[in-house]
Amino acid sequence: MIIIVLIAGVLAAAGFAWVATSINRATRTNQPQPYPEPTLSGPETPAVVNLLVNGWTVTSDAAAATLVDLTAKEYAVIHDGTAHPLRTGVDLGLRPYEQMVLDRLAAVQQPAAGSAPLEALRFRGSDDSAAWWKRFRDEITFEARAAGLSQPRYGKRERRLMRGSAAIAALLFAVTLLGYSLGAAAGGFVLAFGFALVVGERREGERDTPAGLAAASRWLSVTDPSPAYATALGKTPELSAALPFSQADRRTLWSSYGGYWHRIHVSYPPDKFPYGISGVRLLWMAALMIGLGGGAGVFLTRVFDLAPDADAFSIGVTYFFDALCLAGFVVALFGLRIAVRALLDISAPETVSGQVQWVEAWRRNTHPDDTEPGPPWLYYVAIDDGRTDRTTAWGLPDKLLAGVTEGVTITIRARTWSRRIIEVTHEQ
CATH class of the missing domain: 1.10.287 (Helix Hairpins)
Structure with a gap:
């Protein structure tokens, strides 16, 4: 019986693999080729162009290109390694992803310190950069689809074929389990069907359309694009690197505490005794x-x-x-x-006032039976107190976390040896 089950499983998997491979081959993205002669630019935004010329995926150049485009439209200014918005709030003339970039630029500003360094655009510890980038890519993709330049890799026909073949393969596998019990057959069907869909549709994304392929070829043939489009096309890697919308290095951060922008270097206590312990x-x-x-x-x-x-x-x-x-x-x-x-640590706590630069989960509740890490009970908090350009992060218990985010000014009482915060006072 076991041999029959194994043979049925192999045949079902082979059949589904053939169907899934055929669908994936049929829906591969065609690579655009530049035209023999130079062409003129088109109506697409730099972010959409970035999608078209990179295999229908949005790269990090799209955010940098959008910021450069916003400066050309006089929504922002970039000068001597700094940037600041000329307009704030919601602007109905901007596309959603353009508004996101402008909002990000506005969020890192500290008016008393002047224009923010470009490096300050990087996301800090408590920022959800993954969620920001997902929404940014989704907005660009939505616009490209609406313009007929992009489409989902798997359309209705491909999904029906994929799911139908997965169901047939899972059913074949489940029938062989009827000899054990009806419950085993039902469980086998659910597991096999779910596994087949996960494996078969793992490459879901965007693919080209005839109009999108033509637009991509046209943009690849533009010989002298503007700075924003040159960035979107990947022709100015130095400019893209200077406009970072990626995660910041927690060891080197830009601070505006004291009324001017300056770089600070942060070290973090290791995850060992006695750091963070009460x-x-x-x-x-x-x-x-x-x-x-x-x-x-x-x-x-x-x-x-x-x-x-x-x-x-x-x-x-x-x-x-x-x-x-x-x-x-x-x-x-x-x-x-x-x-x-x-006893010395408890009897003589240190008082520190400064601006929060980094907040990140440090230690989590864990259980031997848990497959996922539990909620954090202790956080790293890096504070710039203005006394030196080097500092060491503190340990903040979760019960004191409320209101402690990057950019706020706080006063803490903490124990120096264990680096544990025992009291937080928020500046008004």
Whole structure:
């Protein structure tokens, strides 16, 4: 019976794989080729052009090209490595993805510090850059589809073929399981059908249309595009790199604290003792080490004679317990050191005022049975206090997280040794 099930599974998988491969080959994106002669530009925006000339996918150049285009339309200014918007708020004359770029530029501004450095466009720790980019790509794709320049890779016909073949393959596999039970057959059908769809439609995306292919070829034949379109076409990698809409390096950040923009360097405590641990827990650990280590040492000195005056075996045993006794006292001494450091840490917290530069989950609740990490209970918080261009992040418990985001000014009371924040005051 097992052999029959295996053979049926192999045949079903082979049949579905043939159908899925045929559909994927038939829906591959055609690569546009430039025309022999130079052509004029068209009505498409730089972001849509970026989609067309990159295999119907949006690259990071699209955001940079959109910002350059906004400066040409006098919505923003780029000068000497800085940028700022000339208009704020919702503008009905802008497309949704253009508005997103303008809003992002406005969000990083600090009026008291002047125009923001271009590097400040990068997303910080608490920013959901993945969600921003998904929406940005979706808006560009929606416009390209509406103009007839792009279409979903799998249309209704392809989806019906894919799902129909997946259902047939899963049904064939389920029939062979009827010999076990009806429940096994039903479960086998659901699992096989779901697995087939996940594998078969994993390459879902966009593909060309005749109009889109013609527009892409036309743009590839433009010999002297404007800066925005040159960026969209990937011809100005230096400019694209200078207009970053990617995730920031958490170790090097731009701060406007103090009324001027400056770069700060941040180090982060490692995920090990004693960083981020509460004072109560540190004292409990110290007490445990002192109690167990010291108790073991005292017990061994009382039970065993530490003077080796017997035969060789007894001497060896004595030396062994001498070592255990010494180890116990060493553990107790370490516990005493931790207790002293923890008491000093608790009794003399440091007060720091500054601007929050980075917020990121540090430690999470975990359970041996969990397949996904649990919610964070401790966060990294990097603060620029204006005293130096180097700082070390603190540990912020989740119960104090409310209102702590990049750009706000706060005052904290924190324990220096464990780098744990115990109180947060928000500046008005």
